[in-house]
Amino acid sequence: MVSVAKTPPANTDFEQWLSTLSSSWSDEQRERIKQAHHATLVAHPDNVIGLTAADLLADLRLDHEAIIAALLHQAVSSKALPQDLVRQRFGAGVAVLVEGIERLDTIGVLHQRGLHNPTQLEGLRKMLLAMAQDVRVVLIKLALQLCRMRSIKQLAEPEQQRLAHETMDIFAPLANRLGIGQFKWEMEDLALRTIDPISYKAIAKALDERRRDREHYINSVLEQLRQTLDRAGIEADLTGRVKHIYSIWRKMQRKQLPFEQIFDVRAVRILVHTVAECYSALGVVHTLWKNIPQEFDDYIANPKGNGYQSLHTAVIGPQGKTLEVQIRT
Structure with missing residues (x-):
């Protein structure tokens, strides 16, 4: 999974942001990025969407042409900057990307026409990938879409609903x-907040913590578990994750469960070398934290139909918070 920047450059000095970009880029490339930013400012004095998208793409390590295309998008889409001028000032490479992004905007029109069943939506996603030709176009479009979702409250209600459904149906699955x-989890959460604000707020209130706080909690759990396994002589690889709000909502809908019965809001995975170590690690976990008996599944002794083998348990972790633990080889 690619990790993206969480702090957009909209509130920072552009020159300072520019200085943080890849050191492998030449002064000429940086100057072209600056020119693209200034060209858009004529029509869009803040260019928040372009700047934020450019920052996301820089964090994905895309090249300077992709950064320029993202910065120019608002000016081109509003017709303030003709595409032939883009080609003249910024070169054919950037022009091709900008034109590609404009073509992908037609996908939204098709989505509005009622192509909403799973087969039709998959067809739209495949069409988008085929139209793009260059994967950078898709990545730029995804970054721009996420930035629009972040500022969705500025739109009229019907446009908010259209953008949210389009994002949930097409762009989150593509990400x-x-x-x-x-990109995926943030798009899904922002879309759910617009489509079903009551459910979103209820889950957010039940969580009673920000995602960043949950991630910090998981990191502290991993460190405690790592030290305890080391003392027990068990060599293991540990990973953790926190469910985002849409994922929690989807599981509640699918299994018809209340929030209180979703035990994998926070989860840890333990990878060991042998089956015997799986059970030893389970003993360590249950010694550290009180287990929830009805939430234990032994898929090693009783593999799933697809051959999946693992131990699943849920415990009352630090601070009284539920934690799912999966242990496998």
Whole structure:
């Protein structure tokens, strides 16, 4: 999963932001980025969407042409900057990317026409990938879409609903397909907040903590678990994750469960070398924290139909918070 920047450059000095970009870029490339920013400022004095998208793309390590295309998008889409002028001032490479982004905007029109069943939506996603030709175009479009979702409250209510459904149906699954999990979860959460604000607020209130706080909690759990396993002589790889609000909502809908019965809001995975170590690690976990008996599953002794083997347990972790633990080889 690719990790993306959480702090957009909209509130920072542009020159300072520019200085943080890849050191492998030449002074000429940086100057072209600056020119693109200034060209857009004529029509859009803040260019928040372009700047924030450019920052996301820089964190994905895309090249300077992709950064320029993102910065120019608002000016081009509003017709303030003709595409032939883009080609003349910034070169054919940037022009091709800008034109590609404009073509992808037609996907939203098709989505508005009622192509909403799973087969049709998958067809739209495949069409988008085929139209793009260059994967950078898709990545730029995803970054721009996420930035629009972040500022969705500025739109009229019907446009908010259209953008949220389009994002949930087309762009969040595309982000997942391309391995950009951070884009996916933020798009899904922002879309759910617009589509079903009551459910979103209820889950957010039940969580009673920000995602960043949950991530900090998982990191502290991993460190405690790592030290305890080391003392027990068990060599293990540990990973953790926190469910985002849309993922919690989806599980509640699918299994018809209240929030209180969703035990994997916070989860840890333990990878060991042998089956015997799986059970030893389970003993360590249950010694550290009180287990929830009805939430234990032994898929090693009783593998799933697809051959999946693992130990699943849920415990009352630090601060009285539930924690799911999966242990496998």
